[in-house]
Structures are given as C-alpha cells and as structure tokens.
Amino acid sequence: MNTAADNVEVRVQISRVEDVVQARQHGRALATDIGFSASEATLIAAAISELARNIVKYAGRGEIVLRCEGDGTLRMIARDDGPGIPDTQAALRPGYSTSGGLGLGLPGVRRISDYFEIVSTAKGTTVTLEKWKR
Amino acid sequence: MAVPILKQGDVLIASIQSALTDVDLVSLRDALVNRVSSYRTRGVIVDVTALDVLDSFASRTLRDLAHMIRLRGATTVIVGIQPDVAFAMVQLGLTLEDIVTALDLEEGLAFLSVRPKQ
Numbered sequence: 001m002n003t004a005a006d007n008v009e010v011r012v013q014i015s016r017v018e019d020v021v022q023a024r025q026h027g028r029a030l031a032t033d034i035g036f037s038a039s040e041a042t043l044i045a046a047a048i049s050e051l052a053r054n055i056v057k058y059a060g061r062g063e064i065v066l067r068c069e070g071d072g073t074l075r076m077i078a079r080d081d082g083p084g085i086p087d088t089q090a091a092l093r094p095g096y097s098t099s100g101g102l103g104l105g106l107p108g109v110r111r112i113s114d115y116f117e118i119v120s121t122a123k124g125t126t127v128t129l130e131k132w133k134r
Numbered sequence: 135m136a137v138p139i140l141k142q143g144d145v146l147i148a149s150i151q152s153a154l155t156d157v158d159l160v161s162l163r164d165a166l167v168n169r170v171s172s173y174r175t176r177g178v179i180v181d182v183t184a185l186d187v188l189d190s191f192a193s194r195t196l197r198d199l200a201h202m203i204r205l206r207g208a209t210t211v212i213v214g215i216q217p218d219v220a221f222a223m224v225q226l227g228l229t230l231e232d233i234v235t236a237l238d239l240e241e242g243l244a245f246l247s248v249r250p251k252q
Contacts, residue, residue, distance in 0.1 A: 017155040017156045017157050018155055020155065020156065021153050021154075021155055024186070024187055025153065025186070028186065038218045039217075039218045039221040039222065041218075042186070042187060042218040042219055042221065042222040043221070043222040043225055043226070045186060045187045045222075046187045046188070046189045046222045046223075046226055047226075049187055049189040049191075050189055050190060053156065053189070053191060094227065104190040104193075104194075104226070104227060104228060105189070105190045105191075107227070108190065108225075108226035108227050108228065109226070111225070111226070111227065112225050112226060
C-alpha cells in the first residue's frame, strides 16, 4: 500500500543544539506519517537525537537525511565531514566515551536499529540506520 | 528557552513547557542547584510531561541534577515521564536508576510532603 509519505526525503542541516531538536521532531513527524506507532516514533526521535548530537559535538556540522523507502522502511543517515571516529568498534561499546558522557548514545541506537552501519574515516563519519514498520 | 521555576512552600517546581535543547537542560540543572539554598528548599520537582524525548544526554543531565541537589540537602522527584518516552528509554538502555520518579505533579508533591527532611 502506498501512501503520500512514501519516497519522501527530509534533509536537516545540523550545526547547533537547536538543530538536534529540529531533526528529532522531523523524524517523529515522518515516522508517524508512514504509520509507525507513537512508541516507535518516539524511539526513532530519540535515535535521531543521539546522531544529531554526535554531529554537533564531534564534527561541528553535518546533516541528517530521513527517507521513507516506500516499503515501510524509514532510513536515517547522519553524515558529517568531521575528524572521524578513531575506533568505531569501541564507540559502539556501552560505556565508551571520549567526551565524558555515559557512552550510551551510539550503542543504544545500534540496539534499536533493524539495520545499522557506521563508516568513519579521517574525512568524516556516516551512520546509516533503518527502522522497519512491523 | 528558560524553564519557569515556581516555589510552593519549601518545594521548587520546574515545569518544562516544550522541547529543550541540551543547553536549556544544563541551564535548568544549574538554576535549580543554585536556588536550593536561596529558597531553603527541601524538595525539587522537575515536571517533564512536555518533553518529547529523553535521550542519553537528557537522562544523564536529570540524574546529575538529582545527585547535585541531594548533595545540597534536598530531594528531587522527576514527574510526568510519558509512556512512549519510558518505552524508548528502556529500549535504548537508559535509566534514572536511584532517582525518585512519580506519575505526575500531584504524586510528586505527595511524596515530598510525607518525607522527613534529610
């Protein structure tokens, strides 16, 4: 079944703490539009919040792309051209943080994702995740 | 966006009205920790009913806030965590561990009113 929200793409430029709020609100709205439950939409908003914050904190600026794939998949891509994550495996371990945080952001995001990929080089980081509507 | 802080008896009530940025949350934490002494506060209630999301940063900041206020001799109660927000926190592995929570403002006030001063 196709809906009006299928194949919609939203891009949110991220550079300030206000943009983190913007990004997660867009994510919640889009998730709700394509039929995710309120709980799932909140989870999606929280995941986007983590990714957007990481951009502000570690890269300074970047973007979040939210895309409805049409088959009930919401794909979220967080992209920046910051310094990269030196050890992505460590960054995915709960409790690991280089910023004095709790190290619960990225591991939590991976845990709730139906698909998760992180590519990080000295030229930037791209995190891709998907939530599938059940 | 500043969060209004009300005083009711010896309790401070911070009633969050809309989504907050990380900077807003830290400002709220600092404002409450500072006001505990100037108003001879026994309890602090943070009403998060209006918060759309409690992610790792927000959870951590609320925990820090409660711990700092405890060190200042008062008790913090977090009230109004919405069902969907609670669901997402659990899925993400976020907790408020040893922090007191209550259903709503009324329950939070009831908790503080029966609690002897620490």
